Amino acid sequence: MALEYSFRSAFQSLWREKWINMLSMFTVFSGLLIISLISFFLYNFEVIANRLPERFSIIVYLNEKLSGEEINNVIDTLKKRQDVLSLKYISKDEALKEIKKVLRDSSHILEGLSENPLSSSVEIKLKKDYVTSSAVRQISGEIRMMSGVEDVQSGERIAEAIHLFKRSLQNISIIILAIISSGVIFVSYSTVKILFFRRKEEIDILKLLGATKGFIRAPFIIEGSVIGLIGGGLAAAGILGFYFAVTYRLSVYIPLFKMLILPQEILILLPLTGIMLGIIGSAIAIGRLKP
Amino acid sequence: MALEYSFRSAFQSLWREKWINMLSMFTVFSGLLIISLISFFLYNFEVIANRLPERFSIIVYLNEKLSGEEINNVIDTLKKRQDVLSLKYISKDEALKEIKKVLRDSSHILEGLSENPLSSSVEIKLKKDYVTSSAVRQISGEIRMMSGVEDVQSGERIAEAIHLFKRSLQNISIIILAIISSGVIFVSYSTVKILFFRRKEEIDILKLLGATKGFIRAPFIIEGSVIGLIGGGLAAAGILGFYFAVTYRLSVYIPLFKMLILPQEILILLPLTGIMLGIIGSAIAIGRLKP
Amino acid sequence: MIAFQNVSKHYDNNIVLKDISFSVQKAEMAFITGPSGAGKSTILKLMYMEERPDEGDIVIGDFHLASLKASKIPFFRRGIGIVFQDFKLIDNLTVIDNVALSLRIRGVSEKEVKTLAFTALKKVHLRHKADNFPKSLSGGEQQRVVIARAIVAEPFLVLADEPTGNLDSNTALDIMKVFRGINISGTTVIIATHNRELFRYTGKRVLKLDGGNLIGEEVG
Amino acid sequence: MIAFQNVSKHYDNNIVLKDISFSVQKAEMAFITGPSGAGKSTILKLMYMEERPDEGDIVIGDFHLASLKASKIPFFRRGIGIVFQDFKLIDNLTVIDNVALSLRIRGVSEKEVKTLAFTALKKVHLRHKADNFPKSLSGGEQQRVVIARAIVAEPFLVLADEPTGNLDSNTALDIMKVFRGINISGTTVIIATHNRELFRYTGKRVLKLDGGNLIGEEVG
Ligand SMILES: Nc1ncnc2c1ncn2[C@@H]1O[C@H](COP(=O)(O)OP(=O)(O)OP(=O)(O)O)[C@@H](O)[C@H]1O
Ligand SMILES: Nc1ncnc2c1ncn2[C@@H]1O[C@H](COP(=O)(O)OP(=O)(O)OP(=O)(O)O)[C@@H](O)[C@H]1O
Numbered sequence A, B: 001m002a003l004e005y006s007f008r009s010a011f012q013s014l015w016r017e018k019w020i021n022m023l024s025m026f027t028v029f030s031g032l033l034i035i036s037l038i039s040f041f042l043y044n045f046e047v048i049a050n051r052l053p054e055r056f057s058i059i060v061y062l063n064e065k066l067s068g069e070e071i072n073n074v075i076d077t078l079k080k081r082q083d084v085l086s087l088k089y090i091s092k093d094e095a096l097k098e099i100k101k102v103l104r105d106s107s108h109i110l111e112g113l114s115e116n117p118l119s120s121s122v123e124i125k126l127k128k129d130y131v132t133s134s135a136v137r138q139i140s141g142e143i144r145m146m147s148g149v150e151d152v153q154s155g156e157r158i159a160e161a162i163h164l165f166k167r168s169l170q171n172i173s174i175i176i177l178a179i180i181s182s183g184v185i186f187v188s189y190s191t192v193k194i195l196f197f198r199r200k201e202e203i204d205i206l207k208l209l210g211a212t213k214g215f216i217r218a219p220f221i222i223e224g225s226v227i228g229l230i231g232g233g234l235a236a237a238g239i240l241g242f243y244f245a246v247t248y249r250l251s252v253y254i255p256l257f258k259m260l261i262l263p264q265e266i267l268i269l270l271p272l273t274g275i276m277l278g279i280i281g282s283a284i285a286i287g288r289l290k291p
Numbered sequence C, D: 001m002i003a004f005q006n007v008s009k010h011y012d013n014n015i016v017l018k019d020i021s022f023s024v025q026k027a028e029m030a031f032i033t034g035p036s037g038a039g040k041s042t043i044l045k046l047m048y049m050e051e052r053p054d055e056g057d058i059v060i061g062d063f064h065l066a067s068l069k070a071s072k073i074p075f076f077r078r079g080i081g082i083v084f085q086d087f088k089l090i091d092n093l094t095v096i097d098n099v100a101l102s103l104r105i106r107g108v109s110e111k112e113v114k115t116l117a118f119t120a121l122k123k124v125h126l127r128h129k130a131d132n133f134p135k136s137l138s139g140g141e142q143q144r145v146v147i148a149r150a151i152v153a154e155p156f157l158v159l160a161d162e163p164t165g166n167l168d169s170n171t172a173l174d175i176m177k178v179f180r181g182i183n184i185s186g187t188t189v190i191i192a193t194h195n196r197e198l199f200r201y202t203g204k205r206v207l208k209l210d211g212g213n214l215i216g217e218e219v220g
């Protein structure tokens, strides 16, 4: 049948032009590898950047004279706020212990004190989206109004820095990925186009002999998808190898690298993308096929 | 003359196959842009990482009973050490001020003290190369032995972390750059090779007509270097544009980006690399030219 | 069965065919002759639609070429076997696969393909070159492969452009026998040639072309 | 001046030339004839070194081809003008540039190139197609461009492989006049052809080839 012929013809041509086909395969491979390597790093940067807001906290100093029950009321009210992720009560005694830690050997200077002069406080972590200077300003203003609250220490500027760092990282990620992806796409396209020019004569002859578009296209598309599949598979193997090299070998030195995440879907996604690229590439290269 | 013909022939063919030539140009452009973008980021990471050791310091606590002269002696001895980059004397009073800052509102607890219980200290910055755990351990051991020194606080683990972070960054930079560069080289090579296959028939005819290798090669090499020059020039323009976009637009949000450095040499280096790539590419593609 | 109706064709400012009208009957064998550049190949190209006429219409069987939809062209062409003047063999297929291509395009089952292709090759005395690639054949051998490819699928119309230009006269006569054979079994055959030997004493109609004009007919 | 000394040539297990010996004198005009696949083109290919003999030596002028260094081949070839059976025109050069290529390769100054190329084109009646590209020429026109390219640089030897396969007999006779013209002015001319018309009544030597054997000589 025609399908049998298409497959045979595709594989014959894969073999006959193995040299050029290997080059196209490497193009797909390199392209996908470059894109996924960069995505991998940007993704992990994002993951780390996303945890930054967790480091940010607002300290609410409570009035010294509050009773235990009143303190619980304040905490409950704070907990109910939609912008609060979690909170932690720090009693006077805990605060004093912290200070003693900071003073190190010299902590004996505090021993003469008859009474603990510190306030008890509540440390609030905000939900991610509220870590911006304006939100933090508003929230600390609201909390400052609450009865029983003596002072709020908020560090709006730190919140703003975290917020902007995240946003810029996203922007840069998008710019870099866009530039590099369009580079890779250009190159793949040009490879395919050149490959097509090479076969143009053959295609013209087939048309003159009465071949339909499907008959002409089929072997090219099969060829393209095999090249794409192999290229994509190699890219998946490459990124996997890179990931293990980095996490296993380098994380011995730097534990941070153990945290790097390689989304598993990529191992299936890359070959599939390869096939898709191959098919789309061939289809575009052959073009409209005027009769 | 033959040279005149070579140039005319090269430019005719540049124009005639403008479509394919534009694609090769974009290949060079994308390849160089990708490599320089990544180098740019890695380079700046390095610059930042190289400053990390500056953040590291060793605190030398001095004996409470030292006279001003004895303190000066200790400082002089420390200054003479070859591993010391700079040092800063912190008197008792300054230390107390620091603590008061830390204690914030509650600093009144310290007011009852009749005498300052803190030690005076010296903060030492080490030269870059000595910021490793073993060096730091040895140095602080040596300093601890000095008369007049009561204690040394060194944070070997931080030194080690900084050291390893720098080293890993270098390793990863090299790996990434190697992978991506070989990808780009593969792709450029394949483009050139395919272009050559396309002209193989023409070259064979020229040989049969008695053309020397030089005669055959010259137009190809001229063509290659023009394509490379334009591709490299575009890449230089691209990285410059990217640089200004990032430093001018994003540094409004994040002052950190103002620190990014773009070595100016790259603006000349890129077009030159482009030309070299073009020439080498054509030369390799044409190959040995059997008669 | 084939009719040219006031057909003109030009390239840029070069008028190649001027108001050509003629017709060829079903199962007829006809020749087109004329000097180099007269327009012989152009007439054939118009018939298999590599080119389109500027004016006039061409009718071939049930197909009106001037108004034929692009999507129908492949099916139209499958009724025709063409011997191209410049061969148009596919370099990276073997001789037998080049011939078989004609059959595969027409959807002939693989079982029959080999048998039919070998039969056609045998007719042009090239059975022994079946597994060679076109570039390793002599000029005349290549030309005979093209002829085998044109006749293998038993088209209703064969268009042959200078089919013996690279053949010695004995081989040429052999090839003419092949054409006459398929013509007798009902195929229309149109041969463009400058070689008067081919139609001399055949008793077939010869259209004489010069500078894009049909300057007369004779009987060979 | 040209001598084949016991030359044999085979491809894989296909023996194409068997122990061929002959010689052609300086300024002689000689023909090689024989049926399709006889080995005519192979003999010419051996002479311009597209192929190398398996056995024997070929002497052309001062060159012993069996021991000619690769680096000398371009200079050797510049003495020869070749009409290839498959044309070998460069598709993306115009007709005039294809002809001029022969001169440029030989380092002729640009001033003379145009004049000489036009003169050669005029000889084959294609002055008006100078700025066309080869693909837009008829088969016979392309063949004449190849002939113009072969003679334009006034080589000492012209090798023509089936130079009139695509030409009607009038044009072919014209072309033969061109060949005779350069032959009279001292150029050796060797023409491989199956077309007996070309050498009939010329009084020139005709080498007869069949199945790779030199089966005799006649006078045309
Ligand atoms: N694509 C084209 N563009 C411009 N002119 C063309 C084109 N194709 C053919 N011609 C011109 O049309 C004229 C007729 O060409 P055609 O190929 O029909 O001649 P022919 O009779 O087959 O000649 P031959 O015997 O030499 O093959 C020629 O002068 C040729 O140069
Ligand atoms: N590269 C090759 N590989 C294998 N066989 C070849 C090759 N080149 C030529 N031959 C064979 O050598 C034989 C002689 O070929 P050649 O081209 O010399 O014939 P010819 O006399 O020129 O024929 P024609 O008149 O058909 O052009 C042919 O049978 C051909 O198939």
Ligand SMILES: [Mg+2]
Pocket: C040, C041, C042, C085, C161, C162, D138, D139, D140
């Ligand atoms: Mg023609």
Ligand SMILES: [Mg+2]
Pocket: C138, C139, C140, D040, D041, D042, D085, D161, D162
């Ligand atoms: Mg031949």
